[in-house]
Amino acid sequence: MSAYKRLSIRQKQIVWAWLFLAIPTLFYGLIRFYPTGTAFVISFQDWNLLGERTWTGLSNYQKLWNDPVFWKVFRNTFAYLIIGTPVSLVISFVIAYHLDKTRFMHGFLRMLYFLPFMTSAVAMAWVWRWFYQPVPIGLFNNFLASAGIPQIAFLNSTTNALPAVLAPAVWAGLGFQVIIFMAGLRAIPGSYYEAAKIDGVGWWTVLTRITLPLLKPTIVFIVVFSSIGFLRIFDHVFNMTTNNPGGPLNATKPLVLMIYETAFSSFDMGYAAAQTVVLFLILLLVSLLQLWILKGDNS
Amino acid sequence: MAKLSLKKLTKSYGKVEVLHGIDLEVDDGxxxxxxxxxxxxxxxxxxxxxxxxxxxxxxxxxGGRKVNDLEPKDRDIAMVFQNYAIYPHMSVRKNIAFGLWNAPLSKAEKAARIEEVARILDMSELLERKPSQLSGGQRQRVAIGRAMVRNPAVFLFDEPLSNLDAQLRTQMRLEIKKLHQQVGNTIIFVTHDQVEAMTLADRIVIMKDGHIQQVGTPEDVFHAPANTFVAQFIGAPSMNMLNVTGAGDEISLSSGIKMQPGRQTQTGQPLLLGVRPDDLSVDDQNPIVTGKVVVREPLGSETLIYVSGPQGEIVAKVPGKSGVKVGDEVKLGATPEALHFFDTETGDALV
Structure with a gap:
């Protein structure tokens, strides 16, 4: 104790800071950074989970480069990102923009939009699976049939399956994005709109010149957040294509599902780790790129 | 530039009426x-x-048009908001240009107007800056600039100085007054600060609970307040109010002091006697109140003294060098012209 008393105020602060930091540091070290580091190491090794780990150098990465399934999966993952992010951004903004102006049952409507976000992805995926079934079971095809439109093979077609899997994923994330957008809209002072009204500026100009620029921080957050979500998409795909995960013919398979299969069906840990590293780098790159593009000229 | 008239204007939110028939004529300029x-x-x-x-x-x-059903943009007005409502993502130039968005002018004409307004407001060198790079007073000027560029018949100011610190507020007050003398447009200015109202206005409209209490020049409302509310709202510190009873050409105060106010009163009628702290002088031959100084607030050139006596507490403004100390017994009096009488029931001034 006397040793502590002899410390200067600054040194005491440092002691306390490290004391408080110790738990999160340990937590992140053990639970986050150690496994991450191990994954990087394993990506240069050959390991079947039980046997010896053997160093193989870059052979996992070479295998990945020459694997046609990987490139297919790579394209799928980006398809989820490139379709999912803008579509969910536009839909959630349109909903938030109008919901913000609605006074009638405002709280209830907001709750309805948020409900899917709280629902389990497994349950949702199975309900949507039912929607997509052919007649006489599936909801959508029943509608089409009653309107006299030919059936659509949603989940069984290599071209339709990916959008069909993406739709519930977009829908599920909508509630969260709507809430964030509404918070952003609320933060814009009402006098900005009143000033524009007095200046006689039309609603489109108000939207594009005032609302959207002022929502930029919100948009940056949602774009980054939802991009990471779509790049890591797994549960929706897995649950909607359980008979043949990622099928038909890998048409819906995202990178995370490939990693899962490589690791826990083929028990090729080294190869799976290499894929993980690639996914990590993609996520890092995409996020940095978006932050850089969207935040660029913000002062 | 134009006249503005309000005729029996009322406003209700649901069943609650908040504005009860406002009538007002505002002259051009x-x-x-x-x-x-x-x-x-x-x-x-x-x-x-x-x-x-x-x-x-x-x-x-x-301006001779009934505007009840016109959109804000068609009313020939411009408004300056309390929080300025200038857009943080646009440069000063773009902010000002926003006021001209729908104006039927060519690009060159618009640019010339912006330059001219910037010159009048002395901010030509600030045009390319973003609002975040401006001080509070400069932002205020941008907001005024955006209103000015529209060259409206009527300028509306909604508490534009409330967000500024005291020194800047005084400075901007002066600038707005100068600006008005320079451009001469009709201005309606809203504030809760009576000093701002007194210093800026040609005419002051004093409101309370959705009614106009008095309309008049700053001198009118200060020297001839229409009722006790106006009397106490205008002027700092507030006018002192004393309960007195009339007795012919005399009045008697609750403290027992009797005095001649220089007017006739009804015997036995309860009245309110108002006297401004500035009008009270110490050691008067004909005192209204006597008492002990309980608090002294020196303001430099003047000192406020709070005098406690049988009639309650009273504030007086005495010269800063008068040397009145806490604990002193003082006799405060005023000339008959400085006395205001009000009806005890209605609060209306008795002339």
Whole structure:
């Protein structure tokens, strides 16, 4: 104790800071950074989970480069990102923009939009699976049939399956994005709109010149957040294509599902780790790129 | 530039009426200040003139046109908001240009107008800056610039100085007054600060609870307040109010002092006697109140003394060098012209 008393105020602060930091540091070290580091190491090794780990150098990465399934999966993952992010951004903004102006049952409507976000992805995926079934079971095809439109093979077609899997994923994330957008809209002072009204500026100009620029921080957050979500998409795909995960013919398979299969069906840990590293780098790159593009000229 | 008339203007939110029939005529080029405590309906009136609030009943005329059903943009007005409402993502130039968005002018004409306004407001070198790079006073000027560039018939100011610190507020007050003398447009200015109202206005409109209490020049409302509310709202510190009883050409105070106010009163009639702290002098031959000084607030050139006596506590403003100390017994008096009489029941001034 006397040793502590002899410390200067600054040194005491440092002691306390490290004391408080110790738990999160340990937590992140053990639970986050150690496994991450191990994954990087394993990506240069050959390991079947039980046997010896053997160093193989870059052979996992070479295998990945020459694997046609990987490139297919790579394209799928980006398809989820490139379709999912803008579509969910536009839909959630349109909903938030109008919901913000609605006074009638405002709280209830907001709750309805948020409900899917709280629902389990497994349950949702199975309900949507039912929607997509052919007649006489599936909801959508029943509608089409009653309107006299030919059936659509949603989940069984290599071209339709990916959008069909993406739709519930977009829908599920909508509630969260709507809430964030509404918070952003609320933060814009009402006098900005009143000033524009007095200046006689039309609603489109108000939207594009005032609302959207002022929502930029919100948009940056949602774009980054939802991009990471779509790049890591797994549960929706897995649950909607359980008979043949990622099928038909890998048409819906995202990178995370490939990693899962490589690791826990083929028990090729080294190869799976290499894929993980690639996914990590993609996520890092995409996020940095978006932050850089969207935040660029913000002062 | 134009006249502005409000005729029997009322505003209700649901069943609650907040503005009870406002009548007002504002002359071309006049600077009129609406002043009153919060909730008095001054901002609501302004927003109704601007077209941001619907009119429940009554009429608003601007420049000989009834504007009740016109959109804000068609009313030939411009407004400066309390929080300035300048867009943080646009440069000063773009902010000002926003006021001209729909103006039927060529690009060159618009640019010339912006330059001219910037020159008048002395901010030509600030045009390319973003609002975040400006001080509070400069932002205020941008907001005024955006209103000016529209060259409206009527300028509306909604508490534009409230967000500034005391020193800057005084400075901007002066600038707004100079600006008005320079451009000469009709101005309606809303504030809760009576000093701002007094210093800026050609005429002051004092409001309370959705009613106009008095309309008049700063001198009118200060020297001849219409009722006790106006008397106590205008002037700092507030006018002292004493309960007195009339007795012919005399009045008697509750402390027992009798005096001649220089006017006839009804014998036995209870009255309110108002006297401003500035009008009281120490050691008067004909005192209204006597008592002990309990608190002294030196303000430099003047000192406020709080005198406690049988009639309650009274504030007086005495010269800074008068040397009155806490604990002193003082006799305070005033000339008959400085005395104001009010009806005890209604609070209306007795002339």
């Amino acid at each position: 006049e600077f009129v200040v609406f002043v009153g405590p919060s909730g008095c309906g001054k901002s609501t009136s302004l927003r109704m003139i601007a077209g941001l609030e619907e009119i429940t009943s009554g009429e608003i005329w601007i």
